[in-house]
Amino acid sequence: MSALTWITVGSLAAWVWLLLGQGFFWRTDVRLPGRTPPAQWPSVAIVVPARDEAEVLPSSLPSLLAQDYPGRAEIFLVDDGSSDGTGDLARALAAEHGGLPLTVDSPGEPGPGWTGKLWAVRHGMALARARTDAEYLLLTDADIAHAPDSLRELVSAARSGGLDLVSQMARLRVATAWERLIVPAFVYFFAQLYPFRWINRPGARTTAAAGGCVLLRREAAERAGVPDSIRQAVIDDVTLARAVRRTGGRIWLGLADRVDSVRPYPRLGQLWRMVSRSAYAQLRHNLLLLAGTVAGLAVVYLAPPVAVVAGALTGEALLLTAGAAAWAVMAGTYVPMLRYYRQPLALAPLLPFTALLYLLMTVDSAVQHYRGRGAAWKGRTYARPEAAP
Incomplete structure (x- = not known):
């Protein structure tokens, strides 16, 4: 098998695990738990x-x-x-x-x-x-x-x-x-x-x-x-x-x-800043975690559509099948969130493109950090914090 086929099979395995083993994260039915009004309401x-x-x-x-x-x-x-x-x-x-x-x-x-x-x-x-x-x-x-x-x-x-x-x-x-x-x-x-x-x-x-x-x-x-x-x-x-x-x-x-x-x-630039201001902080300002995140996003989210296109062009059935299956599971896990937001389900297959945007936002967050701009928000910039006492 080609290297891309191995990567795509790995992506499919990752999606099966995410579907079943990551706390059913894709479900949107976790709402306020059962509750009874208290006898005396606290302030x-x-x-x-x-x-x-x-x-x-x-x-x-x-x-x-x-x-x-x-x-x-x-x-x-x-x-x-x-x-x-x-x-x-x-x-x-x-x-x-x-x-x-x-x-x-x-x-x-x-x-x-x-x-x-x-x-x-x-x-x-x-x-x-x-x-x-x-x-x-x-x-x-x-x-x-x-x-x-x-x-x-x-x-x-x-x-x-x-x-x-x-x-x-x-x-x-x-x-x-x-x-x-x-x-x-x-x-x-x-x-x-x-x-x-x-x-x-x-x-x-x-x-x-x-x-x-x-x-x-x-x-x-x-x-x-x-x-x-x-x-x-x-x-x-x-x-x-x-x-x-x-x-x-x-x-x-x-x-x-x-x-x-x-x-x-309303604009991409505003959403970009919203995500990138804290993305690298989420990775603890660690280059190894950044590299792992970029590689993980590429394998899990980007490999399936690439495999579908490559498999269709080359006629490699396993590559096409594995890529299509991984893409289908990915889109299927996104459907409940689109329903929660009352959005067209046709957006589900576009999740790889959205993931690519998030990958670029994360890389940009690291670039801004090393330029000394840190996490910038409303006129304030926060550099990498030192350990708090």
Whole structure:
């Protein structure tokens, strides 16, 4: 057999294993677990870090203000050095819509060794401690819109399951052609790296959260030293979940039904920056891991369509058959995510092209890191962090 045939057979074997042995990552039925309303509703502090979010705040903040929560809840929006009037807009929206109490404050520039978002979260948590006796913290991004019962359902799930951290992967916006091509794949790849079923097993090694929507028990946060213990994290949601689990906390992660991101990414460049800003950090800034990732993506995602074309041209039946089978399994595992995002199933065979884009984004992330630009986001650049004490 030719080298390409061997590679393609290996790709097919990898897809059979991914289909059956990777926690059924491709299924989209991991939603909030069974829950019973508590007899007494605990108080909750909602912490919203916000930097230059005037574009999305009118679509997201009113949904938090309108939460139908039977207990006490208060919102702390932390204006992280915005230049677009985010703080003033938040106050105006609260005056217009009413609802839950809103406090808007600013922490100033991040302290040494802190990423901007975690610095803002730290300030919001400090405000919550000073002004409330909240048992839970809802950490949610400024672009996340919540259904009116979102907080109630999160708290019910946490209480019913004895969970210290409950996180939902918000449904991202999918409106333009580039969003349709890239966004569902983003969640698909995330689930492949962090299968939700594995994460939700007590004591599991696989650990992650989705930073847009995290309900965190205050006692668990204090036990884990959060956020100080993770202050340098660029991928803060996964690092947060690991810190909570490392100190004995129970966590849960799944897909959301009525928690949505309203942030638009209409152009490829915006999506590219969204992925590449943290892709190399995910690989621990390690060139060997980068090389392995590039090789793995090429073998698993790119080899099947190449094999189909080569097999059709050369008449090599085994190459064509193995390539077509691997491509079919790949597309089949992507179908549930496309259904979840209500997208045409015709996009499933295009997953190799999307994977190629993600491969290039990952390489670009490494290139930007070694150019000294690190993880850049909204005017801030984070170089490779040193080990935290």
